Amino acid sequence: MIKVNGLSHSYNKDGKYAVKDVSFEVKEGEVFGFLGPSGAGKSTTQNILTGLLKLQEGEVTVAGYDVKHIKNEMFNRIGMSFEQSNVYSKMTAKENLDFYRKLFDVETKEPQFLLDLVGLGDKGNIKAGEFSKGMKHRLTFARSMINNPTLWFLDEPTTGLDPSIAADIKDIIKAENKKGVTVFLTTHNMYIADELCDRVAFIVDGDIKLIDSPKNLKMQYGDKLVEVEYIKDGETINESLSTIEENDKKKLQDIIGQSDIQTMHTKEATLEEIFIKGTGRGLI
Amino acid sequence: MLKKMFTIFRRDAKVNTREFLTAYIMLAPVIFAIAINLIAPGINDTTVNLALVKGDDEQMVAYLEDFAKVDVFKDVAALEKRVGRRDDVFAIVPDGDDYYVLQQGNEVEGLEQYATMMLTFYQEGMRIEDSTAIIHSFDRTVPPLKKLLVNIFMMFSAIMGGMLIAINIIEEKEDRTIRAINLTPISRTAYIFAKSVIGITLPLYGSVVLVVFTGFRGIDWGQMMVLIVVSTLISILVGFTEGLKNETVMDAAGSVKMLFLPMAGAVAVAEMVGEKWQWVAYWVPFYWTYKGVDSVLTYNANWGTTLLYALFVVIISIVAYLILMPGIRKGLE
Structure with a gap:
C-alpha cells in the first residue's frame, strides 16, 4: 500500500535533512506505527506521503500512486486525521462533514453516522467553535473517515481524549482495520502503538532505526523478568528476577516456597523501553 | 470540479x-x-417644490407645473403641515385676491426667490414663448x-x-x-x-x-x-x-x-x-x-x-x- 525508497527531505535545501534516506514498506491491511520523539521526522514523512509536502528525493508510491506526480484522485482513497484538530469553527459539526463529503468523487459516509460513531451524535447542530478540544479532535477524526479511505493516516489519534473516548477511538481503528483498511499511525504514544500496530518503525533524527512487529522487538530487546514483593523475617523485600537465568529461577523457587509473597507479576519490556534501548534516545 | x-x-x-x-x-x-x-437629491435637484390649495386656481397649477413640482392640498392647514416637514417646500397660499409665499425659514438660500418669481411671472401673464433666450446644451442628462x-x-x-x-x-x-x-x-x-x-x-x-x-x-x-x-x-x-x-x-x-x-x-x-x-x-x-x-x-x-x-x-x-x-x-x- 505504501512503498518508500530512499526518501530524503531538506526544508531549506541546505544539506540539513529532516528525513534522510528513509525506506520502508506498508502492506495492505496492515496497521503500521511510525514512532519517534518530536522533531524525529514523523510529520515530514507523513506530509510527503499525503502530498502535503513536495517529494524532493527518493521514490514514494501511496495507494498505487506515484507521489512525485500526485493525482487528485489519490485523495479519494486516503483519509487523514490530524494531530491538531482542523475544522471550521463557524460551521456546525454536521455542516463541517457535509461540506467535506461534497469534495470527494467516491461514495461517502453519512455525517450523522460518523457523529454517532465518535460520540457526537447529539452535537451535530452545534458550531465546532463551541466544542472542547477533545470534541474537535473527535470531529477531525470522524471527518478523516468520510470518504471510506482504504489508506488511513492517523496522527496522534487519541491525544487529548479522556480514556473512555480514547478506547472508543481505538476500537474504531481496529474495526476499520478488520474491514481491510490500511492504517499509518504516527504517534509518540507507545501504548497505543503496542496495542494497535502490526509493525512499528522507530525514527530518530530523520533516520529509521528499527522496523519490526512489537512482539519481535520485545523478544529481541526485552528482558523476561518477574517482579516479586515478599516478606522475609518481618521485612518487605522487592526483587526483579530473570525467568531465564538459572540463579534467578532457583531464587524465585525458594521465595515461593519459603516466603510470604505479597505481589508477583511478570514484567516484559515496554515499547518505550525498547525504543530507548534500540535508538539510544528518549521519546520526548 | x-x-x-x-x-x-x-x-x-x-x-x-x-x-x-x-x-x-x-x-x-x-x-x-x-x-x-x-x-x-440635495445636490442635483434644482426643482422647486410648490404646494397649492386644491381647486383654488387650476390655471395657476397648470402654469406652475411647467417650472416646478407642484402638489395640491385640500386646505391651508394641510399646506402649513406640508411646509413644516423636513424638505424644502414652498406653499402659495391664497390671501383674498392675492397670494403669499409660505416657507419654513430653513430652506436652501435663493429658492424662496425662485418661488416668488414664478408666482410673479404667473400674475404678470408671462409665457415661456415670450423668452428670447437661446439655449446650447452639452446634452448631459x-x-x-x-x-x-x-x-x-x-x-x-x-x-x-x-x-x-x-x-x-x-x-x-x-x-x-x-x-x-x-x-x-x-x-x-x-x-x-x-x-x-x-x-x-x-x-x-x-x-x-x-x-x-x-x-x-x-x-x-x-x-x-x-x-x-x-x-x-x-x-x-x-x-x-x-x-x-x-x-x-x-x-x-x-x-x-x-x-x-x-x-x-x-x-x-x-x-x-x-x-x-x-x-x-x-x-x-x-x-x-x-x-x-x-x-x-x-x-x-x-x-x-x-x-x-x-x-x-x-x-x-x-x-x-x-x-x-x-x-x-x-x-x-
Missing part, C-alpha cells in the same frame, strides 16, 4: 452571513445606494455627482470583494483547514478559483444594487458587468495575498483597504487633472474601470472602448498576478 468549486463558494457565502463584519460587507452596496439616494458616487461605490464593492476573500482565508488559517482541503480531490488551482468567486459575485451584486437603486437602469448592463468583473481581478489577488500574509481579520482588512488609495487617486486624476497628466494614473486598474463605468453611466459607452478599457485592466492584473501568484500558491501549501 465545478460542483466542488460551487460547494466551496457556497460555504464561504454562508459563513460570511454569520459574522457581523462580513455580513456588513455584503450589505454595504445597499447602504451605499441608500446613501447616494439621500445625498444626491445624468446628475454628475450621483454618477460619480455610483461609480466610486462600484469600485468600493470590488475592493470589498477582495476584503471578503482575505477574511475567508484568515478563517481557513485560524482553523487550519487549508491542510484538510489539500487532502481532498480538488486541485489547488480550482480551490483558488472557488475562493475567488465571492470576490466577483459580491461586486456584481453590489453594482446591480447600486444601479437599480440609484435609477441608472437604462445602462448597457453587459458593458457594466465586463468592467466590474475585470476590476475584481486585482482585488482578488490582493485579497488572497493579504489573507495569507496577515494573521488577523483586522490586519487583513486594513491591508486590503490600502487599495482605496490608488482607487481614490485614480478618480482624482480622471476628474481633476488635465489631459496631459492623465498618464500618471494609467498603471492603476481602477483608473480604466472608472473611465469605462463613467461612460456606461452617461449612456455614452460603446463596446469598442469598453473592451479596450477592460483589456488595460486585465493586462495590469496579469502583471500583478505574475508577481503575486507564487506567494499565493506557497501560502496555500
